[in-house]
Amino acid sequence: MLAQRAAQQSLRRLAASQPSMLSQMAFKNTLKPLAIGSSTQARPISTQKLTPTDSYEILVAQRKNRPSSPHFTIYRPQITWLNSIMHRATGAVLSGGFYVFGAAYLVSPLFGWHLDSATMAAAFGSWPVLAKVLAKFAVAMPFTFHSFNGIRHLVWDMGRQFTNQQVIRTGWITVGVAAVSALGLAVFV
Template identity: 70%
Template sequence: MLAQRATQQSLRRLAAGQPSMIAQYAMKKSFAPAAIGASIQTRPVATQKMTPESSYQILVEQRKHRPTSPHLAIYKPQIPWILSGLNRITGSVLSGGFYIFGSAYLVSPLFGWHLDSASMAAAFASWPVALKVLTKFAVAFPFTFHSINGVRHLVWDLGKAFKNDAVIKTGWAVVGLSVSSALALALY
């Protein structure tokens, strides 16, 4: 870095300096008359020693003048961005749940846990009916919502139903279909 700066400075000084008599004569003969050296602006390299604290303070002051992007607190909640966030959340919950349960299922014999199908079915059968329905709905809703909203996103990828009215209508359709299909799965 230092070698590059030194080279740049020396080339600038050479270009800005007064050309020799031979160079002036050659320039007058070969190019249109131009004041070589007189019209080139130079600026001395200005450096200063700074402590890390003072350079950090300069950076903090510069950040105060940068534009900030709007954030969620200033927007009115709308169905597209609510469902987009919910789609990401349900995807994370589903994938995280699969990883956690899959890992626990694989290591359960090592720790003496009873995660086999027979013991899990027996434990679930002993719960009250309301708790069973609630649990089944809580498990079914992320699946149904993420699947139906995923189809909606695939339709958008095809360039269809991407106008504001269609986005809002399909958003409410996704909510209705997800809740009704999750309830159907939970009740049966």
């Protein structure tokens, strides 16, 4: 890469200089197609001293004029990328929830919190039925979706169900089965 840059710079200097008649003939026949000739554009630059605050304000103003990514306005939402986003989000929610609850359970005796099973069952039992169902659904839906979508990914790893129609169909099946099983877990368990 360095040698390439050096060769380009030397060819540019050669093209910009006023060569002699003999070198003009050699240059015209051999090197001119490779060099950047007099058609090179040059723009005068002017610099000014700016404080870091001023330069940051200019940067903020430039970012406001920058166009936003057009994918939200151009592309129609598809089940493939919605399931991909949801798979990552449910994985983060589930793992984060397990870590937070596990850490809270470990430090609960130090702070006097009652996170033992009997206390939690008694507190959950005192809730209204609708609140219980909604809480169980809120926990079951990420779990079932992440599980069924993970099975879908394992099927893909085996090289099956990978055409566009199959991917779309299995995506909707995953959403449907996850919703029905989460509702079943929330209502009947």
